[in-house]
Amino acid sequence: MMVVIVKGVRVPDSSRERMVRAAVELFQKRGYAATSFNDVIEHSGAPRGSIYHHFPRGKEQLAQEAVRWYAERVARRLESAVAAASATEAVELFVTGARDGLVASGFMAGCAVAGVALDVGPGEDALRSSVAEAFERWRQILAEVFRRRGATPAQARRLSRFVVAAVEGALILSRADRTVQPLDDVGVELRAHLRVALGGQ
């Protein structure tokens, strides 16, 4: 997981994209449940009527797109970062990405996917699937690095899941604590584990 600071990254292409980005930013800060269509409109500055035009299936549809958008953005950064990385370097990049975003937001913005994950209701199965796919996307990028460094398929699956889970959890702890210590502690232990599991790779 990397916490992507969305605000001001580049000029949004359209009111639709502005709304998706605004939703991401709000989910990072307050989760899915506390974010209304109105909040997204206000935050994005997009015309009020257009949100119903762009997202006729409502807030769940907007959230699905926001989760996908965020997942893809994190995935692309991660992919280019880990292209030539060792297993421990890949983990370090993943942890650092989360850490930097959290610090840059003044400990206000966590992972947008987690912010949706814990608010998904029983009737929102499509959104729950989007959340699962987002985690899976990041996991596979890490698993690929571990495979290249000698892990068996089963080991790569376990290790990559371990890294995604530990960093997601550490982000929650760090946000609650307002200190990067949990992320730093988890980073140290993850790298130590990877070194042993993959023989120094």
Place this chain on the structure above:
Amino acid sequence: MMVVIVKGVRVPDSSRERMVRAAVELFQKRGYAATSFNDVIEHSGAPRGSIYHHFPRGKEQLAQEAVRWYAERVARRLESAVAAASATEAVELFVTGARDGLVASGFMAGCAVAGVALDVGPGEDALRSSVAEAFERWRQILAEVFRRRGATPAQARRLSRFVVAAVEGALILSRADRTVQPLDDVGVELRAHLRVALGGQ
């Protein structure tokens, strides 16, 4: 973290306690933001007026008490479970506690503390502190086990934080995936890491 299934554990002592328990259960399932006072009243069956009497500072006060109640309940179970446990057994008990609760709820109920953590707003510092204290309470119980098994204070702090973070993250992944595989994978890797870090203890 253990996911405590609250419903029907024992007869609640009072309408106040009924409301706290109802809040815990709702936070586990849908988080803090999506849970209103009205939901808690309905879910608890407590008299409508009494919630304002018991929680004059409103929903944040109720949430603080719910987080503390849940944290303490998990802590007590964990403490008695790990009393004579090795480091790897303690981790296994922690993972199993989370796993059992998630499965018993049909993958609907996660950690009440995490469900609040990601919804806490910028003005709710007291609630954020309660969340941080809850994680810290569990971390210290695990750190104590690791100390007994030969870890230095710094190592025990890092390892215990690692375990809490990884299990919290794995719970989110398992809930999104509706499978215990993330929790199982994380359990395998955590135990392997603990065995190496603490020399088979």
